[in-house]
Amino acid sequence: MDKSTLQRLPPLKRTWWLKHRFFKLYMVREATVLPLVFFILCLLAGMISLLQGPDSWQGWVAFMGAPIVLLLNLLALIASLFHAATFFVLFPRVMPLRIAGRSLPDQAIVAGQWAGVLVVALLFLWLFGRA
């Protein structure tokens, strides 16, 4: 082919991801960060109000109990679990683990990660249960 025919196409439109179900699912996975940002801001506000004294702390506790805040944080929990579910499946493809020259089956790595989630969740339940 003659080199002069080499041309570059205009880049994709911003709406490219609306073309397929697969791309939409990808964008949902990426969008899980949005409710998580809200949750992180809540935590940060809690730390600041803790430093400011008891009145500020009580105000923050009341804020966290508001139905809309509870709803948004429930959404953040669901989003993080969905992100974990998609990420855990990708992990063995990015980092195939080998033990003694044999590669671990993908299902074992995925199950291991969920076991890790369970251990951390139980640890925190135990910590807060004692308090």
Next chain:
Amino acid sequence: MSTDHLQTNHFQTKHISVKRYLPDSSAEPYWQQYELPVDDSTSLLDALNHIKEQLDSTLSYRWSCRMAICGSCGVMVNGIPKLGCKTFLRDYEGEIRIEPLSHFPVQRDLVVDMEIFLEHLAAVKPYLIDDNPVKPYDPKAPETYQQSPEQLARYKQFANCINCGLCYSACPQFGLNPEFLGPAALTLAHRYNLDSRDHGTKQRMTELNRHEGVWSCTFVGFCSKVCPKHVDPAAAVNQSKVESAKHTLIALFKG
């Protein structure tokens, strides 16, 4: 297996729409519908050949082996990149829309210009590089490069690529920025980096470490879904991200 499956049957008529582009007669592409007889064994490539031979000799498309090894007959089928020879019309009900591969400039009808893909392939040096052989070459007693089955298994999956370019049409990051080296080129780089006979990793890493190298990938993963040879380019690219991070970190301490 029962003999029912071996018989070609279920003759019927189907319509396929092809996006035509004839720059000599019309500046704009247009859709053209064809009606053709199909049975259970009719592949999309068979259908295009039928159109070319019986209905409309002006239709242009690429093909060669008709058995999913030459990688020539890639087209978009209802917006999904597919090999014509590996796609069967029995799997489609209703409208079948055939377009040239996305993200490549169209030359004529279903024929695209793959020059940029070939440039990206060449950039990652997809061949064995032996600049630093373990033993100097002795013409009197030449030694073959030996490789164990275990060493072969490390890269074998990534060596199945047929350069069909379907993954480039599936990749939105390549669509957004054609300078991104893209799934197949990065996979081939990873395949040679994993090869025990190769000593070219250092040369390839300078390409892979760039923003247009592995770091433009956001793991959409559609490339691996459309790959007709189950190469899993998304896995290869993201394994290369780990290697690239390691390479950068080691270079940082070495100074």
